[in-house]
Amino acid sequence: MQTVIVPYVRDPVDKSYRKMMAGVARFEREHALAPAASLRFRLLPRLPTTAMRGVAVRIAGERLSVPLALDDDNSFVLPRNQEALRDDAAVVANRRGDSLTWRASIHSPGVAPGTRRLGDLRLECRVGIEAALVSNSSPMFGWLSDALTNAEQVCTSADGNYLFFAERPVFGVSVRHGARAEVMPFNMLYAGGRLTASDLRFCDCQVLLDRSFYAPIFDASWPDDAIVEFEYMDDAP
Structure with a gap:
């Protein structure tokens, strides 16, 4: 892993390396929710003007700068770096902070395209909150107080x-496990x-x-192997 020493001044919109590693630790503790999956973090556009090609991410501190390899979907694995922990480093992207959003990305193998496994989503939420990835700032999002x-x-x-x-604009979302199936109500789509x-x-x-959609990750009557299915707006009639 290449390490380059450059000065860095933290921007409040950058993500704390320590907090993101706390998210990694949470993933490791609760891996049973998605036992076959690995953890990545993903950058997504927040503004219509955000250019996602050429995004670069690094771990940055006062005495170090460690570039991270991005996949085609702008996701990356966060490595453990003791110097970054000691330095209280940040994870930064080469974009304006208000132009991007961050999420945990956890995908069990063998899940069909156009679907998500509910246990994966449960773990994404727990990792995302632990890592302080979400940056909503309105009274409407008071649950982030x-x-x-x-x-x-x-x-x-x-x-x-x-x-x-979801990967594409959604028209509807449903949850299925065995013979049980439920269509999610409108207030679980489009941020409510x-x-x-x-x-x-x-x-x-x-x-x-x-x-955007909400999932019934809070509903224990749905097992982790339940499947969330998407009907996309651009699906053929």
Whole structure:
């Protein structure tokens, strides 16, 4: 791993390396939710003007800069680096902080395209909250206040409102396990379907609104192997 020493001044929108590694530790502790999956972190556009080609990410501190390899979907693995932990380093991208959003990316092998495994989503939420990835800043997202910044409250409550993003704009979302199937109501799509134009600028879903959805990760009656299925807007009739 290449290490280059460059000066760095933390920007408040950058992600804390220590917190992201706390998310990695959470993944390791609760790996049973997605036992065959690995953990990546992913960058997504927050603004319509965000150019996602050529994005670069590094671990940056006052005395180190470690470039991270990005996959084609702008996801990366965060390595353990003791110097970065000691230095209270940040994970930074070469884009304006308000132009990107961050999520954990956990995908079990063998899950069909156009679907997600519910246990993977449960673990994504817990890792994402532990790693402090979400950066919504409106009173509408009061669940991200100090009282609701732990995974137990956000990811196990019907009011947790942890947003996920599908790969394409969604028309409908359903959950299935065996003979049981339920179509998710409209208020579980499009960030609840109640954001005004002024609210939207505070949500990290603003350019991904038509891909956003909530999942019943809080509902213990659905097992981890339940499958979330998407009906996309561009599906053939």
